[in-house]
Amino acid sequence: xxxxxVQVESVSLEDGKEEQVTTEDVVTEQPEITEIDKLNAQIxxxxxxxxxxAAELENTRRRxxxxxxxxxRNRAMSVARHFLPVxxxxxxxxxxxxxxxxxxxxxxxxxxxxxxxGMIKIESVGQKLNPQFHNAVQVVEKENTxxxxxxxxxxxxxxFGDTVLRPAMVIVSK
Numbered sequence: 190x191x192x193x194x195v196q197v198e199s200v201s202l203e204d205g206k207e208e209q210v211t212t213e214d215v216v217t218e219q220p221e222i223t224e225i226d227k228l229n230a231q232i233x234x235x236x237x238x239x240x241x242x243a244a245e246l247e248n249t250r251r252r253x254x255x256x257x258x259x260x261x262r263n264r265a266m267s268v269a270r271h272f273l274p275v276x277x278x279x280x281x282x283x284x285x286x287x288x289x290x291x292x293x294x295x296x297x298x299x300x301x302x303x304x305x306x307g308m309i310k311i312e313s314v315g316q317k318l319n320p321q322f323h324n325a326v327q328v329v330e331k332e333n334t335x336x337x338x339x340x341x342x343x344x345x346x347x348x349f350g351d352t353v354l355r356p357a358m359v360i361v362s363k
Contacts, residue, residue, distance in 0.1 A: 266349045269308050273347065273355060276303070280345065303347075311346035313339045313357045322346060322353060327360045334362040 279299050282292045303309070311322050318325055318337045323346065331340055339359045346357030 262350070265306065266352065266354060269303075269306065269347070269349055270354055275299075276347075277344065307350050308354070309348050311348055311353075311357050313342040313346065313359050315339065318359070318361050320356075322348075322356055323359045323361075324356045325361045326358050328363050329360060330363040336363060338362045 276299055279292070279296050283289075283296050286292055300310075313323060316323075316339050317335075318339060323339060326343060329340070334340060338361065339357075340362050341360040342357055343360065344355075344358040347354045
């Protein structure tokens with residue numbers, strides 16, 4: 190057998206320990222925020238503020254337009270309510286003197302004016318009682334008539350657009 194020579198290096202305990210690293214030794218590298226990045230962030234923030242202000246302005250304009258329309262409608266309805274007694278008087282005059290051409294002409298003019306502003310008379314006689322449009326002041330028994338059918342109108346009711354100005358006062362069959 191041949192003799193082989195083995196060389197052994199010297200090993201110490203220090204070689205087995207790994208080098209310990211402390212946080213002080215580690216340098217954290219944070220990218221520096223450049224002036225361009227700051228300006229881009231400021232532009233984005235100002236753009237966001239601008240868009241919010243523009244949206245708020247548009248909402249304010251829309252609300253103001255809606256409020257103006259509602260206010261004008263309420264004023265018109267108030268004026269129309271004040272004319273209801275005049276309209277009632279014209280129809281009462283026509284019922285007392287149905288052949289008077291002057292009264293007929295006045296009633297036609299009132300109906301045309303009411304139609305022009307969107308005020309319409311609620312149809313009642315022969316209709317079923319609808320508490321939204323009719324106020325039943327009397328219930329009578331009448332043959333050959335369905336129950337809850339309006340048989341007579343004591344005072345006309347009117348609507349302004351889709352709003353009831355005054356419900357019709359009616360007599361209903363039992």
